[in-house]
Amino acid sequence: MADQVLFEELSHQLSAVGAVKRELGRNLPPDCPPGSAGVLTILKHYGDMRMSQLAELLSVDVSVTSRHVSHVADRGWIKRSPDPADKRASILHLTDNGRGVLDGLSQHATDLLTDRLHDWDDDDVRELIRLLARLRDSFGECRANGKAAHQQSLPSPTNASS
């Protein structure tokens, strides 16, 4: 348990992350805004899933996810297959086309980070990843209260294409 001064400072630093995120979101293909990139990234990372699961992993409302999904589906970057277990739902699947787009995005992000973080060593990067993931868990638990079933049914992160 930390004290108030630390929490104020953390709050401050979290706000500043926005600039980094915007920088990472620049120079994307015109048809691929950050929201679309997020969809593709999650699908590659975790594999096929339903809309509701994707929304949970993106940490945004299902309605928002629906629009992003439509955007990438219109461009053939993902495919919506009917879910045999529930006719209301669809299974979202990253297409080869989408995988190609994602490879470009990934390369762009890597290039930028390679430049900006040239003086970081692996341990610091790993530590930052670990703490951000934990931060997200700490905030996400309460949101998933009482309906943790989907966590179990989610596939583990698998970089299927690499």
Add this chain to the structure above:
Amino acid sequence: MADQVLFEELSHQLSAVGAVKRELGRNLPPDCPPGSAGVLTILKHYGDMRMSQLAELLSVDVSVTSRHVSHVADRGWIKRSPDPADKRASILHLTDNGRGVLDGLSQHATDLLTDRLHDWDDDDVRELIRLLARLRDSFGECRANGKAAHQQSLPSPTNASS
């Protein structure tokens, strides 16, 4: 220097921070959106400054900063004083009124973080703050290339009210 897999993961985790920021931005007073809170926070943290410096610290364009500043100035939370050294510029100053609003915001953020991060210890919080600050520096340096003068003229962070 880290490798591509780490950078992809970092990019992914950074995206997820948005949910935490939105959670922190909820339940603010109706007249104080996150952008206003950012202005007040920076002014308390660093002291009086000009619009351009504030924009730099917020990591957004001056035009955006101008709008946020107008919003909080209209409500008497900051004061714009003419800059004796340059008639085009103003010095932004946090008022007592604004300090009061900020105390409320700060309390809200602290309460939320106290709840969510109840199982974190100080060291992990400090480490996350350190890495986020460094991340910001790594991205900020390039932006200030060739015009680093303002960095020297900025007062050091001082929690003037605490």
Add this chain to the structure above:
DNA sequence: TATTGTTATACTCTATAACTATA
């Protein structure tokens, strides 16, 4: 001529609420 700051415009992201179809 260059710089500080303001304003108009347009784009993206987000949540809420109402709605359809299925469970």
Add this chain to the structure above:
DNA sequence: TATAGTTATAGAGTATAACAATA
């Protein structure tokens, strides 16, 4: 009745460009 997704609406953030005043 409850849940999966879609769509319409509205609010907030941001950047670009054109502009006024001053350096």
